[in-house]
Amino acid sequence: MPAPATAAALTSTAPRADQGLQPPPNAAPIADRADIRPLDIPAALQILLAEVRAAFELQALAMGQDANEAVSSPPQAARVLLQMLFSAMPDESVSVPVWNAALERVETALQSGLDRGIGAVTAWRDVPAIVVDAASEVRVQVFSALADDPQNPGWLRPEWAGLNPGFERFWRRRRRARRHLTDPDSFAGSVDDDSEQRA
Numbered sequence: 001m002p003a004p005a006t007a008a009a010l011t012s013t014a015p016r017a018d019q020g021l022q023p024p025p026n027a028a029p030i031a032d033r034a035d036i037r038p039l040d041i042p043a044a045l046q047i048l049l050a051e052v053r054a055a056f057e058l059q060a061l062a063m064g065q066d067a068n069e070a071v072s073s074p075p076q077a078a079r080v081l082l083q084m085l086f087s088a089m090p091d092e093s094v095s096v097p098v099w100n101a102a103l104e105r106v107e108t109a110l111q112s113g114l115d116r117g118i119g120a121v122t123a124w125r126d127v128p129a130i131v132v133d134a135a136s137e138v139r140v141q142v143f144s145a146l147a148d149d150p151q152n153p154g155w156l157r158p159e160w161a162g163l164n165p166g167f168e169r170f171w172r173r174r175r176r177a178r179r180h181l182t183d184p185d186s187f188a189g190s191v192d193d194d195s196e197q198r199a
Contacts, residue, residue, distance in 0.1 A: 039124040041134045045077040046070070047120050048138055052081055052113030059109045061088040074134050078141035079160060085110060085146075086166035089173075100177050114139045146170070 049071065056063050064087030071077045088106045090099060121127060121135045145167070 039121065039127045039131055041131055042072045044121045044131045044135045048077060048114060048117035048135055049080060051117035052110060055109040055113030056084060056088060059105050061106060061109060063087055074137040074141060077138045079163060081110065081142050082145055082163055086170060096177050099173060
């Protein structure tokens, strides 16, 4: 017959009828042991947007109302990111040096956010190649759109029409800002001043 102390210990550890069998203490819940669901394109794009939003927030940059929009294709994600960039840039009243400094901050945040997002998508378990390609395509579309006079006919589609004024203003500002860097006396006034004073 077991000693009283041993009997008490056995009684305290034995399952009661109303408790049923308890899992071992080191057993992980079933949900924790289940495989992570495969990553699809919409989820990968949401990761990209979330990383860029985080990078913008770290820089205390404005993002605009479209920053939390749900997207399902690379062009949609690129449009949201471009709108975030345009919203974060200062208005036409600022000087060229101030605008250039803002552009550097915004482009750095955009690039670092995209890099982190694509890295997270690439590292996902068993991620399909088509999903990684879609994430990388977003970066290509964003930076090709920001190049001067892009030749992509996709920018003429109706879904991009709302960004056309932002495109035009951005390209014009950047061209003038670059000109100012090489020849500070080439013009006076704000970045958006259409009247250029050539030396």
